[in-house]
Structures are given as structure tokens and as C-alpha cells.
Amino acid sequence: MAQDYHHGVRVVEINEGTRPIRTVSTAVIGLIGTAPEAAAGVAAALTLDFAAANSGVSYTAASAGTDGNAIRVRYLDPADVSQALAVSVSGKDINVRLATDIEGAITSTAAEVATAINGAPEAAALVTAAESGTGAGVVSAIGYQNLTGGQDEPLPLDTPVLVTDIYAAIGNAGEEGTLARSLDAIVKQAKTLVVVVRVAEGVDDAETKANVIGGVDPLTGKKTGMQALLAAEQRFGVKPRILGVPELDDADVTSELIAIGQKLRAFVYASAGDSKTKEEAAMYRENFGAREVMVIWPDFTGFDTVTQSTRNHSAVARALGLRAKLDNEIGWHKTLSNIAVNGVSGISQDVFWDLQDPATDAGYLNSHEVTTLINRGGYRFWGSRTCSIDPLFAFENYTRTAQVLADTIAEAHLWAVDKPMHPSPVKDIVEGINAKFRELIRLGYLLGGEAWFDEEINSPEVLKAGKLYIDYDYTPVPPLENLMLQQRITDRYLVDFADRVAAA
Structure with a gap:
């Protein structure tokens, strides 16, 4: 502190004392799915009409999205005689200098303006022009006019999207693919934040799997597939902590998702692949040894309003929603087990369970760290075990407690880094x-x-x-x-x- 002379009062702030520690948000789902019929973006548009001359030009942005709303068009009177029609571009501004005759009167028609716009490479990269009306009428000078109405694609491929309105996202996802079904399963359990990554549906299962796993685009450096979940926190300020790829999670996909879960300190819910029996499900679980994953077998069944039939319903999708519900209503210290699940009416495979008898199908599965499904006072998950070989993290809530504490305590002390010690x-x-x-x-x-x-x-x-x-x-x-x-x-x-x- 400077000791120079001062006749008066000085205030020196001393910011010491304990800081309150805020628990990190845990009920944030990271969901990967396909949606071939997902809603497209809307291209911005503008029509410059001159009704008296029955002449006009309609402009449509070359690409859909809100960026098109920044494009502007103006018609300039050169205020000179015998000028030729010319188009120039500055940034996203398209300037059309109209043609004049020997007396300085504007002679450019709508058809000529549209042709000139489409013939100018820089302008054509921004918009497509089409004459409206007869196109033969002469246009007039007009100041800058913005294209409007452009809307971004709500669920762009390989891009994390923070969904705060799940019902709207279901509508945008369309009926085909896994995404709409998964979102519907989640919202039946809880309204929560979901970070969605839509991936392209391949021509076969192998291509779809590759799209789900994703990677890094060598040209742009953009993360694709499930790797895009790693970009969510920097984009939205929230970290996905409940991860799943319903209906698409075989052993390869689950292994890759576990790696993402470890980086995010998130927990993965995965199906037992194509297992048809409890023995196959138990063997499938042996593919994993991480504390960050719970394997679930079999699936639920229920009525599908799209197909108007009873079909299998992903247990993983419902686990994601139920986990978020428990985090919000009870806490991350409560396991998924023995909580009623909404929106289902059956189980896809017969699972014998008895509360007092350990020699049951459910007992066999639980003893092999596979969470199963039962029906007692509603359909429920039954089992709390992870795939960890370390007994310290045998239970789902042990892993999530460790994850939540690590992030809560670390992130609460950003203020202390680089302070005088x-x-x-x-x-x-x-x-x-x-x-x-x-x-x-x-x-x-x-x-x-x-x-x-x-x-x-x-x-x-x-x-x-x-x-x-x-x-x-x-x-x-x-x-x-x-x-x-x-x-x-x-x-x-x-x-x-x-x-x-x-x-x-």
C-alpha cells in the first residue's frame, strides 16, 4: 500500500473469510441419438416490390440459419447518365447500382437485377434472386433492407444443443430415429436439462456406430458424435453428468462413452447389447470394469403412439430421465433402484424375482452387477451396482458421490488460484x-x-x-x-x- 501523504480517509478492501461452496448441477443429461426427419433450418428472405410497376425481386439466403438475417440489399441511383447495372458486395451488404439512360433516368428492371445478382459470384454466395411480378417493370432506388425470418436448424448434426423444452425438441426431432423416443422417455420421468447431440443415421449399423462414436474433424477441429459432449460446458456453462445412447449402445459404443464419462465425471447407463438371456447379459457385463457405468437388462415394453402398437421401450432412456428426477427430488446419494418408472407397461423378457429368495433371475443378474427390471407396485429398476472391480465404488451412488464432491470442491476454489498464499x-x-x-x-x-x-x-x-x-x-x-x-x-x-x- 502506498504511504504517500493524504489528509482524509482511505478505504482498503480486505476480502478474506470463507467462501460458500455451491454444489455442481448434476441433473444434466447427455443424450446421443438419430433423427433423420429432424426439422431443418429456415433461410432468411426479402422481397423488394414496386407495385406501381408490377415489378419486384425476391431474395433468399443461400444457406438456412440466423446468419442470413444479417444480409442487406440496397438499390443505388448513380445520379449520372448512361451508367451500367453493377453489383458489389461488402461483407454481407449487397449493393446494386442501377443502370441509367442518357438522361440519367433509371432503366433497370427486376428481371435484370435478379440476373445481375445471380451472375455476381460474391452476391450469389449470399443469396439467390428471383423476379416477382412480370419482372419487366423498372425498379427504384431504395436504402438497405435486411433479409428476415432466418432460423437455425434446431438439432444440427454433430453439435451439442442445450434442450430446455423437451416437448419442443421432440417435435423438432421428427418421428424416425432414436432421438424422439429417447426424449419422450426422459420427459415422462422428469423435466430437466438435456444436452442433445444428433448424429447421422448410416446406410448400415457399422456406419451409424461410427457416427455415434464420432471423433474430430481434421479440417475444422470440430468434435463429432459423442465427442461433441465435451464441448457442452464451454458452450452452455453446464456439464452433462448422466450419459446414454439409447438403442444404439453396443459394447464398442459403451466403451467409448465410458471414456467420455470419465473426462466429464459423468455416469453412463448402458444396455446389455443384444443379450437374449440373463446368462448372456451377465457375460456382456464382463466387457467393462469401470466405476462410471451401470449395465441394464432387459428393456421395458409399452404402447408407441407413432406405430400404434406395443413395442420395446429403451430401459436406458428411462434410466436417464429417472436419474435426473432423483437428483432433483431426492439427491445424488440415492441409487436408481426400487423407484417406479413412468410410461411403461411391461418387461421385454421374463425376469423371475422374489423379495425374499436370492435364487432368482433378478438375484443372479444383481450378483453379476447387472441392474434388472421388476414389477412390484409399478415397474422398477432393481440393482445399484456399477461395473467397478474396486469395492469402494461398487454402488452407483458411491461413484456419483465421488464425482460430485470432486467437481464441487475443485470448482468452488477457482478464486484461490494465483492468490498470494x-x-x-x-x-x-x-x-x-x-x-x-x-x-x-x-x-x-x-x-x-x-x-x-x-x-x-x-x-x-x-x-x-x-x-x-x-x-x-x-x-x-x-x-x-x-x-x-x-x-x-x-x-x-x-x-x-x-x-x-x-x-x-
């Missing part, structure tokens, strides 16, 4: 994390948690290098997967039987 802000960081843990414990999201400063690891050499280690631990809330009720028969309640008879 002295004891006061370090203490503030520790106290802020502990305050967040106390909140999460009170709300039931954690059983316990604590942060601390470890003097041993934070040696003078480490601190001098600009590094700081803050340790914290936590205990997630285990799901009550196996309730053991111990029933005993006894005759001790018969000991005072005679006395109780007498008393009666």
Missing part, C-alpha cells in the same frame, strides 16, 4: 470445505467428511514451489441392499400365560 486464505479454504461437509451431512448426502491441512506434506520446499495440499475424506451413504431380518420362535411368552388368563 499466506496462512489466512489457506485456513479459509479448509474451513469452507468443512462448512460444506457439515451441510451435506445434515442433508443426508454424506455420513461424514472432514478437511485438514497436513503440515508434513506441505513442507517449506513444497510451499515455496507454489503448491498447497489440502486433504479431505468423506463417507458416502451406503444403499440398504440386503436387509437381514432375524426371526425367532420362542415359548417365553407362554410363561405367564395363566396369569394373563386370570387377569383377563
Whole structure:
């Protein structure tokens, strides 16, 4: 602080103290699907009519989208004699210098203007011109007029789109492909944010799979397919944390999606591929060993209003919606299991289940870390296991708790990076994390948690290098997967039987 002379008052802000930590948003779905009949964009347009001369030109932007609304057209009177019709372009402004006769009167007709526009390469790259009316009438000078009405394609290929109105997105997706069905399944469970990536439907399954997996365009650097989910946070400020590719997720697709999930700290819900039996589903699950994925078998069934018939309904799509619903209504510490699913009326394969008998189809599947479907008081998912070989992350909510805490605590401390490191802000960081843990414990999201400063690891050499280690631990809330009720028969309640008879 400068010590120069001052006769008066100075205020120096000292911004110390703990910062509140805000939990990251978790109910954001990342969805990949196909929609061959998806709504197209609308090209901007403009008609310059001169009714008295029954003459006009209609302009249509060369490409659909809102960019066309920035195109402007004007007709210039050269204010000189014997001038030729000429077209020039500056940015998105099209300037038409009209022709004049030997007396300086404008002679250009609508037909001539349209021909000149279409014949000028720079102008033709922006618009297509067509005469309206007879086209023979002479036009007049007019100032800049904007093309209007251009609308972007609502679901462009290989581009993440943040959907806040799922019903509108269903309409834009059309009836064909997987996207509309998946969105319908999601909205039946919850209204939530969905980051949609539409991919092209290939000529065969292999091409479709390649489109789903995607990559990076070598010319533009644009991420395609499921890789486009990685661009969502920078575009929209939200990170997809619940991922799925309903109806298109074989082992190859799921493996690639798990890699995306690990980068985003997101959780993947996947089907058991083409498995027809519980044994095949259990073997299919062996393809994966990640904590970020849950395998589900079989599918639901229900009535499809498009085909007007009962058909299989993707269990993965409903898992995405139900997961978002639970995050919003209960929390990320509750697993998907044993919650009624909306909009279904059956199960695609017979699954024997009994609440008290472990030797059932459902018990077999759950013991092999496959979540299955049951019908008891409504159709439900049954199973909470991930594909992790590490018991620390055996349950879905254990993985999601780890993901949410990591992002919540890390992102809450952006303010601390590059601050002068002295004891006061370090203490503030520790106290802020502990305050967040106390909140999460009170709300039931954690059983316990604590942060601390470890003097041993934070040696003078480490601190001098600009590094700081803050340790914290936590205990997630285990799901009550196996309730053991111990029933005993006894005759001790018969000991005072005679006395109780007498008393009666």
C-alpha cells in the first residue's frame, strides 16, 4: 500500500473469510441419438416490390440459419447518365447500382437485377434472386433492407444443443430415429436439462456406430458424435453428468462413452447389447470394469403412439430421465433402484424375482452387477451396482458421490488460484470445505467428511514451489441392499400365560 501523504480517509478492501461452496448441477443429461426427419433450418428472405410497376425481386439466403438475417440489399441511383447495372458486395451488404439512360433516368428492371445478382459470384454466395411480378417493370432506388425470418436448424448434426423444452425438441426431432423416443422417455420421468447431440443415421449399423462414436474433424477441429459432449460446458456453462445412447449402445459404443464419462465425471447407463438371456447379459457385463457405468437388462415394453402398437421401450432412456428426477427430488446419494418408472407397461423378457429368495433371475443378474427390471407396485429398476472391480465404488451412488464432491470442491476454489498464499486464505479454504461437509451431512448426502491441512506434506520446499495440499475424506451413504431380518420362535411368552388368563 502506498504511504504517500493524504489528509482524509482511505478505504482498503480486505476480502478474506470463507467462501460458500455451491454444489455442481448434476441433473444434466447427455443424450446421443438419430433423427433423420429432424426439422431443418429456415433461410432468411426479402422481397423488394414496386407495385406501381408490377415489378419486384425476391431474395433468399443461400444457406438456412440466423446468419442470413444479417444480409442487406440496397438499390443505388448513380445520379449520372448512361451508367451500367453493377453489383458489389461488402461483407454481407449487397449493393446494386442501377443502370441509367442518357438522361440519367433509371432503366433497370427486376428481371435484370435478379440476373445481375445471380451472375455476381460474391452476391450469389449470399443469396439467390428471383423476379416477382412480370419482372419487366423498372425498379427504384431504395436504402438497405435486411433479409428476415432466418432460423437455425434446431438439432444440427454433430453439435451439442442445450434442450430446455423437451416437448419442443421432440417435435423438432421428427418421428424416425432414436432421438424422439429417447426424449419422450426422459420427459415422462422428469423435466430437466438435456444436452442433445444428433448424429447421422448410416446406410448400415457399422456406419451409424461410427457416427455415434464420432471423433474430430481434421479440417475444422470440430468434435463429432459423442465427442461433441465435451464441448457442452464451454458452450452452455453446464456439464452433462448422466450419459446414454439409447438403442444404439453396443459394447464398442459403451466403451467409448465410458471414456467420455470419465473426462466429464459423468455416469453412463448402458444396455446389455443384444443379450437374449440373463446368462448372456451377465457375460456382456464382463466387457467393462469401470466405476462410471451401470449395465441394464432387459428393456421395458409399452404402447408407441407413432406405430400404434406395443413395442420395446429403451430401459436406458428411462434410466436417464429417472436419474435426473432423483437428483432433483431426492439427491445424488440415492441409487436408481426400487423407484417406479413412468410410461411403461411391461418387461421385454421374463425376469423371475422374489423379495425374499436370492435364487432368482433378478438375484443372479444383481450378483453379476447387472441392474434388472421388476414389477412390484409399478415397474422398477432393481440393482445399484456399477461395473467397478474396486469395492469402494461398487454402488452407483458411491461413484456419483465421488464425482460430485470432486467437481464441487475443485470448482468452488477457482478464486484461490494465483492468490498470494499466506496462512489466512489457506485456513479459509479448509474451513469452507468443512462448512460444506457439515451441510451435506445434515442433508443426508454424506455420513461424514472432514478437511485438514497436513503440515508434513506441505513442507517449506513444497510451499515455496507454489503448491498447497489440502486433504479431505468423506463417507458416502451406503444403499440398504440386503436387509437381514432375524426371526425367532420362542415359548417365553407362554410363561405367564395363566396369569394373563386370570387377569383377563
